[in-house]
Amino acid sequence: MARVLIEKLTKKFGDVIAVDSISAEVADGEFMCMLGPSGCGKTTTLRMIAGLEQQDEGNIYIGNTLVNDLPPKDRDIAMVFQFYAMYPDKNAFEQIAFPLRMRKFPKDEIKKRVTNVAEMLGIAEILKEPMSRLTVDQRQKIEIGRAIVRQPQVYLFDEPLTNLDAKLRVHMRAELKRLQNELKTTTVYVTHDQLEAMILASRIAVMNKGKIVQYDTPDRLYDRPSDLFVAGFIGTPPMNFVDCTLTRDKDKSVLDAGDFKYDITAIAEPISKSSAGNELILGIRPEDILIRERATETEAIEGEVDIVEPVGNRIIVDLRVGGHYLKANSRPMTLRPGEKVGILLDRNRIHIIDKKTEAVIV
Amino acid sequence: MGTVQVENVSKKFGERLAVDSVSFEVRDRELMCLLGPSGAGKSTILRIIAGLEPPDTGTIRIDGKMVNDLSPKDRDLAMMFQSYALYPNKTVYDNLAYPLKSSKVPEPEIKNTVSDVAKTLGITPLLSRLPAQLSGGERQRVAMGRAIVRKPKAFLLDEPLTNLDAKLRVNMRAELKRLQRELGATTIFATPDQLEALTISDRIVMINQGRILQDGAPNIIYDHPNNIFSATFVGSPAMNILDCSIEEKDGRLVLNSGDFTLHVSELAEFIRKGTSQSEAVLGVRPEHVVLTQERAGPSSIPAEVYVTERTRPEQIVHLRIGKTMMQAITPLTFQCDAGQRVWMTIDPAKIHVFDKHSQNAIV
Numbered sequence: 001m002a003r004v005l006i007e008k009l010t011k012k013f014g015d016v017i018a019v020d021s022i023s024a025e026v027a028d029g030e031f032m033c034m035l036g037p038s039g040c041g042k043t044t045t046l047r048m049i050a051g052l053e054q055q056d057e058g059n060i061y062i063g064n065t066l067v068n069d070l071p072p073k074d075r076d077i078a079m080v081f082q083f084y085a086m087y088p089d090k091n092a093f094e095q096i097a098f099p100l101r102m103r104k105f106p107k108d109e110i111k112k113r114v115t116n117v118a119e120m121l122g123i124a125e126i127l128k129e130p131m132s133r134l135t136v137d138q139r140q141k142i143e144i145g146r147a148i149v150r151q152p153q154v155y156l157f158d159e160p161l162t163n164l165d166a167k168l169r170v171h172m173r174a175e176l177k178r179l180q181n182e183l184k185t186t187t188v189y190v191t192h193d194q195l196e197a198m199i200l201a202s203r204i205a206v207m208n209k210g211k212i213v214q215y216d217t218p219d220r221l222y223d224r225p226s227d228l229f230v231a232g233f234i235g236t237p238p239m240n241f242v243d244c245t246l247t248r249d250k251d252k253s254v255l256d257a258g259d260f261k262y263d264i265t266a267i268a269e270p271i272s273k274s275s276a277g278n279e280l281i282l283g284i285r286p287e288d289i290l291i292r293e294r295a296t297e298t299e300a301i302e303g304e305v306d307i308v309e310p311v312g313n314r315i316i317v318d319l320r321v322g323g324h325y326l327k328a329n330s331r332p333m334t335l336r337p338g339e340k341v342g343i344l345l346d347r348n349r350i351h352i353i354d355k356k357t358e359a360v361i362v
Numbered sequence: 363m364g365t366v367q368v369e370n371v372s373k374k375f376g377e378r379l380a381v382d383s384v385s386f387e388v389r390d391r392e393l394m395c396l397l398g399p400s401g402a403g404k405s406t407i408l409r410i411i412a413g414l415e416p417p418d419t420g421t422i423r424i425d426g427k428m429v430n431d432l433s434p435k436d437r438d439l440a441m442m443f444q445s446y447a448l449y450p451n452k453t454v455y456d457n458l459a460y461p462l463k464s465s466k467v468p469e470p471e472i473k474n475t476v477s478d479v480a481k482t483l484g485i486t487p488l489l490s491r492l493p494a495q496l497s498g499g500e501r502q503r504v505a506m507g508r509a510i511v512r513k514p515k516a517f518l519l520d521e522p523l524t525n526l527d528a529k530l531r532v533n534m535r536a537e538l539k540r541l542q543r544e545l546g547a548t549t550i551f552a553t554p555d556q557l558e559a560l561t562i563s564d565r566i567v568m569i570n571q572g573r574i575l576q577d578g579a580p581n582i583i584y585d586h587p588n589n590i591f592s593a594t595f596v597g598s599p600a601m602n603i604l605d606c607s608i609e610e611k612d613g614r615l616v617l618n619s620g621d622f623t624l625h626v627s628e629l630a631e632f633i634r635k636g637t638s639q640s641e642a643v644l645g646v647r648p649e650h651v652v653l654t655q656e657r658a659g660p661s662s663i664p665a666e667v668y669v670t671e672r673t674r675p676e677q678i679v680h681l682r683i684g685k686t687m688m689q690a691i692t693p694l695t696f697q698c699d700a701g702q703r704v705w706m707t708i709d710p711a712k713i714h715v716f717d718k719h720s721q722n723a724i725v
Contacts, residue, residue: 309561313649
């Protein structure tokens with residue numbers, strides 16, 4: 001196993017800069033996700049690491065080896081794609097064994113490795129079955145088995161769960177995570193699904209417009225996003241954003257959103273120290289909004305319940321404050337559309353963003 | 363608006379029974395959701411109501427009047443599909459006016475109607491824009507607007523949110539609900555997405571293989587599914603489903619999964635009445651599996667943590683009990699790592715029991 005290091009990678013397609021001088025290190029044994037909307041450059045980056053695409057500038061190291069000029073097969077990586085490129089007439093054993101046969105491994109070694117991998121994936125009983133008799137779930141496991149049987153230095157995954165239905169995706173996500181716990185192989189995993197990244201990754205590189213915006217642990221990205229893009233991209237339902245103007249009255253600092261005011265005196269210092277002007281964005285995650293019966297606490301913002309969405313063990317509530325809508329994610333409670341409520345924002349969990357630079361200040 | 367009644371409707375395509383004696387009623391101003399996997403028959407039912415497909419048997423009534431022999435355009439229904447097909451070269455105003463122009467409504471009346479509808483939908487400032495200059499939400503409003511200028515009796519929506527990305531979908535479904543309520547629009551909404559159905563419907567009709575399995579309010583479907591299919595289709599992560607035998611232990615009724623037993627004395631009467639079999643299927647929602655670090659009582663069951671998923675704001679804990687796999691939803695503050703031993707407690711009052719053969723709910 002080995003680390004992966006990319007340095008100032010750049011790739012242009014015609015006039016479009018797909019990947020714009022990005023650098024990152026994936027530590028030995030780490031599960032790294034590249035996360036971003038389509039067109040952000042994540043798949044191009046993965047393909048450059050694999051050697052399927054040649055970078056215009058920059059370096060790629062696997063372990064301590066500079067692999068810029070190595071063809072894909074000499075980079076000691078295994079790549080899993082969205083679609084299964086299976087051989088329909090071969091049985092499950094042969095599907096998994098294929099990469100070993102290609103490399104002329106001895107028969108005993110092949111048998112040992114395939115059996116091991118199959119046991120790890122819980123598919124030992126189906127090794128003799130032809131592919132046509134297997135479920136999608138089993139086929140996906142075989143695809144993973146074929147990637148890990150070679151024991152490469154690095155796994156590269158390109159949205160492997162995207163085409164599965166919702167139930168199966170949840171199941172396979174857990175299987176992948178458990179496998180990573182056991183194998184601890186360096187992994188680079190591309191996805192546009194923030195939940196998948198949050199669950200699987202030890203660190204996530206959030207990408208947008210060819211650049212890495214933030215490279216951090218899932219908890220840090222969730223709790224301390226560095227800018228408006230990350231704050232809005234991670235988490236569902238997404239963080240609420242309210243445009244505000246900062247007003248200072250005597251010794252008080254207040255965010256004025258037009259329809260409501262919010263006192264931030266206690267956290268005003270970093271804002272005045274920053275280069276931000278008075279135009280700010282207040283960010284608050286839906287689960288950090290508390291709904292109270294009307295006017296119990298003085299600092300509560302008065303609002304109205306607009307829509308209540310039950311989602312099993314939680315409810316998502318659209319709250320209306322004048323012309324603003326805020327989404328709250330709460331434990332079940334009885335609320336009726338039109339009902340007046342008090343809205344509390346968890347003071348320790350609010351974010352304040354500079355409207356001009358979109359950087360998170362607090 | 364109006365009501366829609368579907369009575370004993372069946373439809374075959376070749377040998378395949380796509381819709382099998384389906385009956386339901388949509389009340390005035392109600393948002394009813396047809397929920398089921400792809401191929402369940404949802405779209406066929408919508409097309410039969412719209413008149414795009416004739417039923418083999420059965421009756422469609424709109425506002426009490428049978429419409430089987432009416433052509434689609436005479437049924438006073440508005441149908442919207444996955445993508446909002448607005449005319450890209452026409453302004454919002456002209457998009458809204460188009461259905462009226464083509465039915466030769468006089469110009470001043472068109473102007474009035476369009477301006478009223480635009481006001482209702484809050485899109486008056488957008489009237490001179492082209493569709494390309496609108497956000498997804500605005501486009502949805504314009505498409506709805508174009509459908510309502512004709513003052514239909516009901517809306518038929520076939521997976522209107524399916525092609526949107528996940529983030530946009532969360533906002534659009536609330537937007538759709540808001541719009542439907544403002545307009546008081548009787549709406550039938552087909553979707554394979556259980557979360558969409560739970561969040562926006564007044565009522566859900568659960569459908570599989572052309573048949574209705576359950577018809578009820580979202581909380582009824584979630585809390586009291588009447589069969590295993592509904593129970594596992596609705597909710598994510600899905601309800602834990604385990605084969606069990608019904609046994610007596612020390613004179614008390616227990617469900618034995620092979621890997622653990624659950625005392626269900628309180629439910630004995632219902633279980634005895636519900637089935638004469640010795641086998642049953644136990645269902646437990648992940649939020650009803652309560653985890654503790656230490657043994658919480660005599661009914662606690664030891665389990666091994668298989669994988670944890672910090673889905674924020676909670677976490678999903680995958681558990682292994684012998685060969686049985688289960689999932690629990692717990693607060694993030696519950697500390698646990700893969701391989702660790704924890705204790706789980708299941709409140710018998712929260713469990714579901716299904717008949718193994720009929721798959722129907724007993725408790």
